[in-house]
Amino acid sequence: MQNPATISDWNSPHIKARFSVLCREEICTAQNCYRGGVGTLAEKRMHRVFKRLITDDESKLEVRISATLQKTEDTSDKVPRFVADILTDGEIIEIQTGSFFPMQKKLDWCMHHTPYRLTVIHPIAARRTLAWLDPISGTVGKPRRVSRRENALVIASELYWIRPILTNPELRRRFCLVLPLLEVQDYKWLDGYSADGKRGATRYERIPISLLETIVLSEPEDYAHLFFPASLPHPFTAAEYAAATRIRGRTTYSVLHLFCEMGILRPEGKRGRSVTYTWTCEEESAPVTQHQA
Numbered sequence: 001m002q003n004p005a006t007i008s009d010w011n012s013p014h015i016k017a018r019f020s021v022l023c024r025e026e027i028c029t030a031q032n033c034y035r036g037g038v039g040t041l042a043e044k045r046m047h048r049v050f051k052r053l054i055t056d057d058e059s060k061l062e063v064r065i066s067a068t069l070q071k072t073e074d075t076s077d078k079v080p081r082f083v084a085d086i087l088t089d090g091e092i093i094e095i096q097t098g099s100f101f102p103m104q105k106k107l108d109w110c111m112h113h114t115p116y117r118l119t120v121i122h123p124i125a126a127r128r129t130l131a132w133l134d135p136i137s138g139t140v141g142k143p144r145r146v147s148r149r150e151n152a153l154v155i156a157s158e159l160y161w162i163r164p165i166l167t168n169p170e171l172r173r174r175f176c177l178v179l180p181l182l183e184v185q186d187y188k189w190l191d192g193y194s195a196d197g198k199r200g201a202t203r204y205e206r207i208p209i210s211l212l213e214t215i216v217l218s219e220p221e222d223y224a225h226l227f228f229p230a231s232l233p234h235p236f237t238a239a240e241y242a243a244a245t246r247i248r249g250r251t252t253y254s255v256l257h258l259f260c261e262m263g264i265l266r267p268e269g270k271r272g273r274s275v276t277y278t279w280t281c282e283e284e285s286a287p288v289t290q291h292q293a
Contacts, residue, residue, distance in 0.1 A: 007054075007121075007176075015211070019053055019208075023208050026207075026208075027045075045205065046206060046207075047085070051086060051095070054093060055088055057088070060088040061085070061086055062083055062085070063083065063086075063087040064082070064083050064084075065110065066080070066082070068087060079113075080109055082106050082109060082110070087116070091116055091118070092110055092116045092117070092118050092119070093121065094119070096121070097122070097123055099158060100120070101161050107165065108164065108165075111171045118175050120162075121178045121180065122155060122177065122178070123208070124152060124181050124182065125150060125206070126151065126181040126182060126183065126213075127182075128145075128183075128184050129144060129185050130144060131185070131186070131187050131188075132187075132188055132197075132198070132201075133189050135190060135191050140187070143185065151181070152181065156254075156255050159254070159255060159258055160254050162175075162177075163258055166258065166261075167261040172220075177216075178215070178217075179214070179216075179217070180211055180213075181211075181212045181214070182208050182212060183208075183210045183212060185206070185209055186203060186206050187203070188202065188203050189202045189204055223259065224279060227259070229245060235276040235277055235278040236276065237271055237276055238253060238274065238275070239274065241256065241277070260277075265277045265278065266279075266280055
């Protein structure tokens, strides 16, 4: 089956259907589930589906980045032995299901020491069903729908770790953050510390089921349209922003300061003891939408 030309095509019905087919194939084919390599078992199937969605060329997977650089680049023995999940057509594509913190050094090196564009794909479990596994008998309980849903704003806490890229216009032009919103099936062991074994339980595996929507963030305007919902007053305080977006605590101030550094926002004044913010674009073109799963 033909691969998608670009990630921007992922919202098309054709690509969503292909994603579902790949998910079913990975569920039915056990040979890819227990290979060594990326992250934990819970990540392997997720990684594999996205890799197959992007390319069928195995030579473009798990590529040592320094080995592809020209001799004019710094390719001494001191160069880190970073491996790209996918390296194709002048672009490094990383699939990161967890925190961005472990990727900091890798992303920084790729941005400053290679000519490649960099895309980070961060899947978000927008809809979930959950089944419990008995650690003694191995029996699987009946899957149930988890009522709590996540939207793309959960990425807010991770933006801090890529702040040096987002606040540098030169680097930002070569960087893209992709947020696929997924339906997933979680399996967890009943090995937690509570009486029923559910609190603090270990996740055994997360299986992708379908692709609901893909959000691509490359320009400051993309971040603005995602992070400023229609209910947000103009101008607004940090407390009003937290109430409108449900981005709480230190993360509220972290993202507001980040957007100021990116030129999306500017402090306008004070309302009582609270700083007020306004976006730098004209009011009629201000972002007013919020993506929901």
